Amino acid sequence: xxxxxxxxxSKHFEELEGYSGxxxxxxxxxxVATGDSVKEVMEIVKQKGIKELPLVTLIPSKDEETYxx
Amino acid sequence: MMExxxxxxxxxxxxxxxxxxxxxxxxxITDALVDSGAVVSVFQASISxxxxxxxxxxxxxxxxxxGGRIAAYRHHIDLKIGDFSFRSTIAFSxxxxxxxxxxxxxxxxxxxxxxxxxxSRKLVLQKINVNI
Numbered sequence: 001x002x003x004x005x006x007x008x009x010s011k012h013f014e015e016l017e018g019y020s021g022x023x024x025x026x027x028x029x030x031x032v033a034t035g036d037s038v039k040e041v042m043e044i045v046k047q048k049g050i051k052e053l054p055l056v057t058l059i060p061s062k063d064e065e066t067y068x069x
Numbered sequence: 070m071m072e073x074x075x076x077x078x079x080x081x082x083x084x085x086x087x088x089x090x091x092x093x094x095x096x097x098i099t100d101a102l103v104d105s106g107a108v109v110s111v112f113q114a115s116i117s118x119x120x121x122x123x124x125x126x127x128x129x130x131x132x133x134x135x136g137g138r139i140a141a142y143r144h145h146i147d148l149k150i151g152d153f154s155f156r157s158t159i160a161f162s163x164x165x166x167x168x169x170x171x172x173x174x175x176x177x178x179x180x181x182x183x184x185x186x187x188x189s190r191k192l193v194l195q196k197i198n199v200n201i
Contacts, residue, residue: 001089001149001150002087002098002100003074006074006085006087006100010075010077013079037115037118037119038113038116038118038119042097053096054098055098056098058113058115058168058169059168060078064167064168
């Protein structure tokens with residue numbers, strides 16, 4: 001389940017840097033929607049007629065580096 | 070047994086897994102950091118908003134982290150990881166500074182034997198076949 005999308009993120013994270021702080025929906029190796037909320041992103045996915053559930057992820061801000069949680 | 074390669078972000082590898090959330094007919098697949106240091110699971114409130122969950126109807130708890138304290142609200146929601154579905158408790162918060170979802174110990178770790186394989190950079194989840 002969505003391992004392909006996570007693998008793509010891992011290999012192409014620099015392509016997501018422009019979306020820092022945004023929610024991004026990914027299907028396979030394509031960014032299919034971006035927005036400020038999950039709801040907004042899923043609305044775009046629905047409007048585009050995409051049937052497959054995307055992986056929806058929040059892109060860290062550029063000042064977020066090493067996590068110690 | 071499920072294996073998840075660590076995910077690389079800005080040169081650092083993290084044990085992140087895909088997780089499906091199901092609530093009242095809606096589904097969402099997102100990613101979450103598996104964190105043995107977290108007692109509870111904490112997800113972004115934008116996700117509970119998507120499901121139409123009234124955040125404040127949940128039990129309010131305060132979470133103490135390395136950088137301060139935040140309020141979160143506990144809700145019960147169905148999760149699916151790989152082919153395993155289970156009911157879990159997630160605390161949603163609008164105050165998380167790190168832009169991640171966190172799968173913590175409560176209602177998650179007891180379902181699996183979990184291996185953080187740093188050498189191979191992968192997370193291994195082995196389902197425990199016991200009734201909890």
